[in-house]
Amino acid sequence: MSEKENPINRREFLKTAGAAAVATSAVLSACNSNEQQQSYKTTIPEPPTDKMTYRTNPKTGDKISLLGFGMMRLPIEGGGSGRENPDSPIDQDMVNKQVDYAIGHGVNLFDTSPAYCQGRSEKSTGIALHRYPRDKYFVSTKLSNFNPATWSLESGKEMFNNSLKELQIDYVDFLLLHAIGGTSERPNAQGINEQLDSKQTLYARYIDNGLLDWLVGQQKQGKIKNLGFSYHGDIKMFDLLLQWHDEGKYHWDFVLIELNYLDWKHASEINPRNTNAEYLYTELEKRGIPSLIMEPLLGGRLAKVPDFIFKKMKSRDPEHSIASWAMRYAGSPKGVLSVLSGMTYLENVKDNINTYAPLKPVSEEEKQFLEEVADDIVGLNTIPCNDCKYCMPCPYGIDIPAIFVHYNKCINEGNMAQSSQHPEYEKQRRAFLVGYDRSVPRLRQASHCVGCHQCEWHCPQKIKIAEELQKVDKYVEALKQGKL
Amino acid sequence: MLRKIRTAAAVLAITLVTLLFLDFTGTMTRWFGFMAKVQFLPAVLAFNTAVVVGLLLVTLLFGRIYCSVICPLGILQDTVSWISAKRKGKKARFSYSQEKRNLRYGVLLVFVLLVVAGFTQIALFIAPYSAFGRIAESLLAPIWAFGNNVLAGIAEHFNSYAFYETSVWAKSLIVPVTAIVTLATVGVLAWKNGRTWCNTICPVGTVLGFVSQYAIFRPVIDEKACKNCGLCARKCKASAIDFKNGKVDTSRCVACFDCIDACNAKAISFKNRLTQQKQGKTVNNAQQAVKDETVDTSRRSFLIGTGLLAAGLAKAQKDKKVDGGLATILNKKVPVRETPILPAGSFSAKHFAQHCTGCQLCVANCPNGVLRPSSDLGTLMQPHLEYDRGYCRPECTKCSEVCPAGAIKPITPAEKSSIQIGHAVWVKKNCIVLTDNVECGNCARHCPNGAIQMVPSDPANPESHKIPAINTERCIGCGACENLCPSRPFSAIYVEGHEVHKEI
Numbered sequence: 001m002s003e004k005e006n007p008i009n010r011r012e013f014l015k016t017a018g019a020a021a022v023a024t025s026a027v028l029s030a031c032n033s034n035e036q037q038q039s040y041k042t043t044i045p046e047p048p049t050d051k052m053t054y055r056t057n058p059k060t061g062d063k064i065s066l067l068g069f070g071m072m073r074l075p076i077e078g079g080g081s082g083r084e085n086p087d088s089p090i091d092q093d094m095v096n097k098q099v100d101y102a103i104g105h106g107v108n109l110f111d112t113s114p115a116y117c118q119g120r121s122e123k124s125t126g127i128a129l130h131r132y133p134r135d136k137y138f139v140s141t142k143l144s145n146f147n148p149a150t151w152s153l154e155s156g157k158e159m160f161n162n163s164l165k166e167l168q169i170d171y172v173d174f175l176l177l178h179a180i181g182g183t184s185e186r187p188n189a190q191g192i193n194e195q196l197d198s199k200q201t202l203y204a205r206y207i208d209n210g211l212l213d214w215l216v217g218q219q220k221q222g223k224i225k226n227l228g229f230s231y232h233g234d235i236k237m238f239d240l241l242l243q244w245h246d247e248g249k250y251h252w253d254f255v256l257i258e259l260n261y262l263d264w265k266h267a268s269e270i271n272p273r274n275t276n277a278e279y280l281y282t283e284l285e286k287r288g289i290p291s292l293i294m295e296p297l298l299g300g301r302l303a304k305v306p307d308f309i310f311k312k313m314k315s316r317d318p319e320h321s322i323a324s325w326a327m328r329y330a331g332s333p334k335g336v337l338s339v340l341s342g343m344t345y346l347e348n349v350k351d352n353i354n355t356y357a358p359l360k361p362v363s364e365e366e367k368q369f370l371e372e373v374a375d376d377i378v379g380l381n382t383i384p385c386n387d388c389k390y391c392m393p394c395p396y397g398i399d400i401p402a403i404f405v406h407y408n409k410c411i412n413e414g415n416m417a418q419s420s421q422h423p424e425y426e427k428q429r430r431a432f433l434v435g436y437d438r439s440v441p442r443l444r445q446a447s448h449c450v451g452c453h454q455c456e457w458h459c460p461q462k463i464k465i466a467e468e469l470q471k472v473d474k475y476v477e478a479l480k481q482g483k484l
Numbered sequence: 485m486l487r488k489i490r491t492a493a494a495v496l497a498i499t500l501v502t503l504l505f506l507d508f509t510g511t512m513t514r515w516f517g518f519m520a521k522v523q524f525l526p527a528v529l530a531f532n533t534a535v536v537v538g539l540l541l542v543t544l545l546f547g548r549i550y551c552s553v554i555c556p557l558g559i560l561q562d563t564v565s566w567i568s569a570k571r572k573g574k575k576a577r578f579s580y581s582q583e584k585r586n587l588r589y590g591v592l593l594v595f596v597l598l599v600v601a602g603f604t605q606i607a608l609f610i611a612p613y614s615a616f617g618r619i620a621e622s623l624l625a626p627i628w629a630f631g632n633n634v635l636a637g638i639a640e641h642f643n644s645y646a647f648y649e650t651s652v653w654a655k656s657l658i659v660p661v662t663a664i665v666t667l668a669t670v671g672v673l674a675w676k677n678g679r680t681w682c683n684t685i686c687p688v689g690t691v692l693g694f695v696s697q698y699a700i701f702r703p704v705i706d707e708k709a710c711k712n713c714g715l716c717a718r719k720c721k722a723s724a725i726d727f728k729n730g731k732v733d734t735s736r737c738v739a740c741f742d743c744i745d746a747c748n749a750k751a752i753s754f755k756n757r758l759t760q761q762k763q764g765k766t767v768n769n770a771q772q773a774v775k776d777e778t779v780d781t782s783r784r785s786f787l788i789g790t791g792l793l794a795a796g797l798a799k800a801q802k803d804k805k806v807d808g809g810l811a812t813i814l815n816k817k818v819p820v821r822e823t824p825i826l827p828a829g830s831f832s833a834k835h836f837a838q839h840c841t842g843c844q845l846c847v848a849n850c851p852n853g854v855l856r857p858s859s860d861l862g863t864l865m866q867p868h869l870e871y872d873r874g875y876c877r878p879e880c881t882k883c884s885e886v887c888p889a890g891a892i893k894p895i896t897p898a899e900k901s902s903i904q905i906g907h908a909v910w911v912k913k914n915c916i917v918l919t920d921n922v923e924c925g926n927c928a929r930h931c932p933n934g935a936i937q938m939v940p941s942d943p944a945n946p947e948s949h950k951i952p953a954i955n956t957e958r959c960i961g962c963g964a965c966e967n968l969c970p971s972r973p974f975s976a977i978y979v980e981g982h983e984v985h986k987e988i
Contacts, residue, residue, distance in 0.1 A: 192921060392810065393810050393811045394810075394811060395811055396811070396970050397810060397811045397812070397813040399810060430645050431645050434645045434648040435645065437648060437649065438640055438648070438649070443813050444810065444813070447926075447930065447968055448926070448968060448970060449926070450916065450922065450923070450924040450925070450926045450970045451923050451924060451925060451926070451929075452920075452922035452923055452924065453923070454922070470929070480877065480879060481877075481878060481879040482879060
């Protein structure tokens with residue numbers, strides 16, 4: 001008898017339990033019925049498609065998505081980005097997929113340049129965007145005439161017209177004079193390179209040849225909706241261009257500046273030749289000029305933080321990514337029109353959309369916290385290299401960014417041996433030296449730097465590259481010779 | 485039992501010696517470097533009296549144990565012979581032959597004359613330990629390194645620093661060719677007849693054989709117990725047992741104990757001849773000119789050797805990787821030096837040539853890719869320094885630590901820093917300061933002795949780009965400047981060797 005009853009009891013028990021479980025999960029997933037399932041599937045939550053934060057362009061009234069898609073680090077076939085592997089073709093399918101995803105989640109600004117991905121970015125961007133109606137997206141590109149051979153008016157016109165052609169558009173939403181404040185080198189009549197300071201460079205590229213005036217003309221014709229410039233380097237040029245704006249000589253619809261929680265107050269501390277973002281942003285805000293933001297993550301350095309900082313940030317907010325802190329910081333100031341982020345992987349795109357859909361501005365207290373983090377990072381004495389590779393190729397074959405990346409990695413991972421008496425010395429020494437040979441082939445290591453300084457003209461961070469390379473080399477020698 | 489101990493010891497010995505040549509991390513030489521130093525010929529050349537006397541005493545006591553458990557070439561032959569026996573399915577395949585006394589002592593005489601007259605580089609072709617070294621260094625080490633690199637790739641994948649990559653490259657042509665010819669010759673002889681090489685050609689075998697005639701302990705045949713079955717003779721890889729006459733030729737016996745193990749009648753034992761003289765008879769047999777059983781393998785093996793070598797070279801050619809975004813770097817070319825550069829600790833070209841057996845142990849252990857065998861006839865296969873791949877780093881004294889032959893005497897890094905093995909020479913037409921009109925000074929920056937000063941290229945203009953000025957009084961010839969000079973393929977600064985090293 002009991003044998004007969006038991007199965008029924010068990011079945012009933014299962015039924016009840018099942019109903020309870022369904023009820024519980026229904027309560028838990030009230031907002032999103034998929035949420036619970038997905039939390040087991042992915043580490044990055046699926047972002048909403050309709051919550052993107054937009055900022056209004058005061059000039060045109062256009063609603064620009066706070067997240068701008070930087071087309072500088074496009075994916076290539078076989079993995080990685082098109083900047084590291086110039087010989088591999090760009091993975092256009094993946095570019096399309098990412099662009100589709102971004103647009104599907106409310107992103108509408110795409111930033112490129114004739115210089116990006118060895119000149120292949122504009123074309124790829126054009127292919128991806130051309131599949132959408134022209135009023136669905138905004139494009140920003142640049143007049144990237146870095147090479148002295150392209151400093152004539154004709155070359156400038158050609159570059160601009162080529163951008164329209166590659167992007168398959170008949171007007172540009174945002175056009176920038178690229179990297180104002182930089183210095184350059186130009187061969188003189190004898191073929192010997194002479195050095196031009198930032199002002200000479202500015203005049204040679206855009207003023208003396210009448211290129212800027214021509215661009216203003218293009219704007220009047222409607223081929224350029226917003227004219228601005230991106231700034232790196234000598235602050236005198238930033239001030240000069242704003243002075244022209246004040247005088248009414250030229251009008252800037254926007255300016256692209258570097259802004260993140262490290263550069264806000266520490267840029268000049270890291271390198272006296274750099275200017276704090278606080279100054280740049282305030283100057284623009286005073287004049288009502290909207291800011292576009294670049295390097296919100298400092299080339300990924302603010303996403304890949306040292307272990308102890310990782311712990312600190314995760315202790316405060318275990319839910320969100322490390323990168324989201326920096327993205328929120330960059331997007332919080334009201335005068336910021338859009339934050340440009342170069343995204344190679346779909347995961348980056350998702351994470352950034354999550355941060356900005358919608359943006360939760362950083363509070364005063366959080367700003368304080370990030371200030372502390374910035375202090376920590378500055379205190380590490382890493383080399384402020386963002387791996388942008390503008391310095392490359394070194395004519396003597398040195399892989400400059402790879403050396404700095406390895407050096408910074410060892411600092412961040414606590415593998416910098418300070419003394420042979422340290423209990424971890426052997427482990428640290430091995431990690432540094434073996435890792436060095438792995439990241440940089442012997443012939444491309446710092447010991448081969450001749451100190452010609454040719455790379456330093458190109459560094460947007462104004463790093464004294466030769467000096468830093470020699471510092472790394474001295475450290476390597478000390479490790480090899482056991483003289484720590 | 486004795487045979488098992490011998491086998492175990494031999495396996496251990498050949499493993500350790502081989503690892504000395506394979507391990508590029510320097511760990512093996514630190515612990516087992518002595519395995520090279522107890523080799524007979526290197527010890528003689530190094531005037532290492534303790535080792536030489538010790539080995540002779542051991543031989544006088546127990547016979548040619550050296551040949552069975554210390555000499556790697558001997559153990560290699562036993563291995564080949566063992567495989568041969570397995571393949572042929574014949575465990576007992578040898579037969580007694582008479583000693584080729586004239587050949588043995590003739591070769592020894594020529595060998596000694598060559599060494600005494602300073603032609604070690606010719607004599608070393610048949611020196612057993614260095615012959616093995618050349619095989620290990622040029623044929624085995626590349627395979628080992630390749631395997632390591634596969635592991636290093638895996639380790640890198642898992643972010644582990646347990647293995648690191650090492651470069652595999654052909655250091656010379658003559659050493660692998662010689663190694664292949666030696667391996668083929670010795671291998672064929674061992675495959676067919678066991679220890680023929682050791683008892684006809686090998687100079688060390690002959691010397692030790694002379695001593696072992698008088699060995700105290702030796703295999704003795706008990707004539708009463710002996711059934712004259714001949715199994716011992718057929719197991720004797722030295723062809724030294726004349727069972728019909730109940731004699732064992734102890735000058736050729738390599739004390740392998742195979743016969744003792746083989747005898748079903750327990751008629752052979754390893755005994756003290758002084759106490760056991762009555763029981764057995766072991767006499768050296770008289771000589772008879774027997775028609776030499778010469779093997780015409782040399783030509784065939786040479787042909788095989790060249791074939792293998794060509795295949796090896798074809799592989800070495802595609803060593804290049806393409807990496808965009810980076811300037812291509814031309815490989816350095818070795819400059820023509822009037823005097824070759826020899827490692828610190830070798831005193832002089834003369835001392836070095838007389839002592840070096842060309843075993844390649846230093847070449848295998850040089851962590852900086854500097855040492856490589858010479859292809860010059862006068863110093864054939866003896867190493868010298870080239871700075872196209874690296875330079876003689878200040879903290880390293882590896883070659884002086886491992887050299888078993890006293891060709892490179894042990895030195896400390898401090899001593900090395902004051903031994904002048906050469907001096908740097910500036911080549912104006914290559915210097916990038918003048919050709920590229922840039923600042924450089926990489927040579928001065930890396931000179932461990934501060935022997936290079938940068939001075940204005942135009943004496944009239946103190947602001948002009950600086951060129952190097954070499955203080956040859958302070959230069960030790962380490963090659964840091966030559967190796968790190970940005971001028972390619974020929975450096976703008978290179979080292980001339982010194983025939984006689986001096987202290988500065």
